[in-house]
Amino acid sequence: MLATHGGARSWAYPIHAILLAFPIALFTAGLVTDIAYVKTAHVQWTNFSSWLIAGALVFGGIVGAWAIVDLVLGWRGAWRRRAAAYVIVLAVMWILGLVNAFHHTHDGWSSVGAAGVILSVLTALLALIAGWIAHSAATAREIVR
Amino acid sequence: MNRKTLTCAVAVLALAACSRSDPSLNQIGPRPDLPAQNQTLLPPMNIATPAGWNGETPTAPAGFVVTPLATDLKVPRQMLVLPNGDVLVAEGAGGADAPKVRPKDVIAGLIKARGKTKVKGGNRITLLRDADADGRAEMRTVLVEGLNAPYGLAYVDGSLYVANQDSLVRFPFQPGQTRITAPAEEVTRLPSAINHHWTKSLTASADGSKLYVGVGSNSNIGERGLDVEQDRAVVWEIDRTTGAHRTFASGVRNPTALAIEPTTGVVWAVANERDELGPQLVPDYLTSLRDGGFYGWPYSYWGQNADPRVHPQRPDMVAKAIAPDYALGSHVAALGLGFAADGGFGGAFAQGAFVGQHGSWNRQDFAGYKVVWVPFANGRPNGAPVDFVTGFLKDGHARGRPVGVAFDARSRVLLVADDLSNTVWRVTPAR
Numbered sequence: 001m002l003a004t005h006g007g008a009r010s011w012a013y014p015i016h017a018i019l020l021a022f023p024i025a026l027f028t029a030g031l032v033t034d035i036a037y038v039k040t041a042h043v044q045w046t047n048f049s050s051w052l053i054a055g056a057l058v059f060g061g062i063v064g065a066w067a068i069v070d071l072v073l074g075w076r077g078a079w080r081r082r083a084a085a086y087v088i089v090l091a092v093m094w095i096l097g098l099v100n101a102f103h104h105t106h107d108g109w110s111s112v113g114a115a116g117v118i119l120s121v122l123t124a125l126l127a128l129i130a131g132w133i134a135h136s137a138a139t140a141r142e143i144v145r
Numbered sequence: 146m147n148r149k150t151l152t153c154a155v156a157v158l159a160l161a162a163c164s165r166s167d168p169s170l171n172q173i174g175p176r177p178d179l180p181a182q183n184q185t186l187l188p189p190m191n192i193a194t195p196a197g198w199n200g201e202t203p204t205a206p207a208g209f210v211v212t213p214l215a216t217d218l219k220v221p222r223q224m225l226v227l228p229n230g231d232v233l234v235a236e237g238a239g240g241a242d243a244p245k246v247r248p249k250d251v252i253a254g255l256i257k258a259r260g261k262t263k264v265k266g267g268n269r270i271t272l273l274r275d276a277d278a279d280g281r282a283e284m285r286t287v288l289v290e291g292l293n294a295p296y297g298l299a300y301v302d303g304s305l306y307v308a309n310q311d312s313l314v315r316f317p318f319q320p321g322q323t324r325i326t327a328p329a330e331e332v333t334r335l336p337s338a339i340n341h342h343w344t345k346s347l348t349a350s351a352d353g354s355k356l357y358v359g360v361g362s363n364s365n366i367g368e369r370g371l372d373v374e375q376d377r378a379v380v381w382e383i384d385r386t387t388g389a390h391r392t393f394a395s396g397v398r399n400p401t402a403l404a405i406e407p408t409t410g411v412v413w414a415v416a417n418e419r420d421e422l423g424p425q426l427v428p429d430y431l432t433s434l435r436d437g438g439f440y441g442w443p444y445s446y447w448g449q450n451a452d453p454r455v456h457p458q459r460p461d462m463v464a465k466a467i468a469p470d471y472a473l474g475s476h477v478a479a480l481g482l483g484f485a486a487d488g489g490f491g492g493a494f495a496q497g498a499f500v501g502q503h504g505s506w507n508r509q510d511f512a513g514y515k516v517v518w519v520p521f522a523n524g525r526p527n528g529a530p531v532d533f534v535t536g537f538l539k540d541g542h543a544r545g546r547p548v549g550v551a552f553d554a555r556s557r558v559l560l561v562a563d564d565l566s567n568t569v570w571r572v573t574p575a576r
């Protein structure tokens with residue numbers, strides 16, 4: 001979780017927050033371009049989706065790995081439960097994102113379809129939830145401090 | 146537990162990509178069995194990585210011998226046997242300008258490159274002469290260089306025609322000549338934007354007045370948008386003297402070789418069909434081309450089997466689609482077509498066509514990687530194909546990959562271009 005090690009890692013919070021911003025923005029944008037493709041059948045939209053999902057996976061992977069390390073090294077009690085929830089949300093987001101990336105390798109109309117849109121909705125939602133957990137937790141710590 | 150099984154096991158773990166071929170399906174001949182479409186999350190991919198010949202040669206039927214006519218070529222693709230017996234070899238590899246528009250294009254390109262030669266295409270035509278018929282070209286010259294991924298070749302009446310990846314050009318040429326110094330004269334530009342399927346196949350009509358050029362599609366199945374498919378997946382008929390063209394046949398996804406059937410004068414093509422519908426869809430084919438015929442791509446395959454990946458669907462076009470004459474098997478990648486003229490090798494190999502099959506990537510079980518003989522009677526395929534040149538695969542590795550095939554009726558020789566080992570193989574009856 002974000003900045004779990006307190007003042008000793010003051011640089012960690014912004015970096016983690018920046019990395020987490022990518023899957024949030026890219027999965028969400030991928031959902032938008034998927035919808036655009038289904039509406040228009042213009043192939044450039046599904047091409048955009050493919051790159052957006054790939055980018056989300058790269059940064060989502062880094063954030064996920066960081067979160068796992070934090071969980072392993074992390075605090076006990078309520079913080080740990082929250083950190084575990086954060087890792088699970090990121091992991092499910094990443095796995096569904098990977099499935100969606102493979103789904104988007106299909107050619108033409110098969111690259112999106114109902115399955116592609118559903119996967120894009122789920123990954124965008126999970127990214128938003130991960131952001132919510134991360135940032136609300138950090139805010140909570142600030143208040144406590 | 147071999148490597149293939151292991152690959153498959155890993156692939157199964159990686160989201161069940163393994164779709165198995167069913168050997169009971171007959172995918173060869175005029176009415177191939179077509180299984181249901183199977184768009185797996187990952188397409189089945191299996192590349193035969195290269196291995197050397199180490200002094201061995203491909204295998205031909207009993208009574209034939211195989212020798213390397215020439216080695217160390219620079220990606221030999223199609224060949225032409227001249228009236229005097231000289232062999233011209235077009236060397237080149239094109240398509241480098243096709244942009245990679247998705248992460249998939251980058252990754253698939255890297256995977257497929259594992260099954261190709263590292264040698265850079267020569268962009269030239271090499272002349273080979275084996276006047277003493279000992280099976281090795283004692284004379285070898287670069288006939289002309291500085292071409293742009295040359296592929297199709299034709300000789301008509303004092304002119305050598307070369308189909309580059311972007312233009313059809315003519316050189317004044319007389320058989321016997323070993324070097325061309327005259328500049329190329331452009332007959333016509335050929336469709337070359339993007340050039341996903343870059344090979345421009347070529348043959349001349351029986352009377353020599355027309356040239357036929359095959360232009361492959363700019364995508365597997367329209368995934369670059371249908372705007373870029375204008376004048377693609379077609380065979381052009383070109384007036385030899387004026388360069389004027391018209392579309393002779395359309396909907397042929399990738400017409401990789403064209404040839405004239407010698408008894409009827411009809412234009413035939415081998416074509417590569419679409420990928421990623423499963424290991425046994427869609428069969429590549431050998432077909433006569435009907436003037437004005439539409440062969441389905443991209444809307445449908447093997448006649449009226451609609452492809453769901455094209456949007457919007459076009460039932461009107463599907464209804465027009467002609468089924469090809471003869472299936473060669475799915476993903477075999479037929480790239481070579483040569484008819485046996487003037488009695489061929491005689492016996493079982495008197496009338497018919499040799500078909501070079503470059504070999505598959507889109508199925509776990511390798512298909513192709515050989516030259517087959519399709520027997521003909523009365524100018525039509527008649528019966529099951531026979532494996533004619535094999536041995537390109539050994540222990541799961543490719544020692545060679547056949548491309549163009551040419552039959553030389555004058556000296557009863559079959560030539561096979563191999564663009565992995567960069568060799569031209571010569572197959573002839575043992576004497």
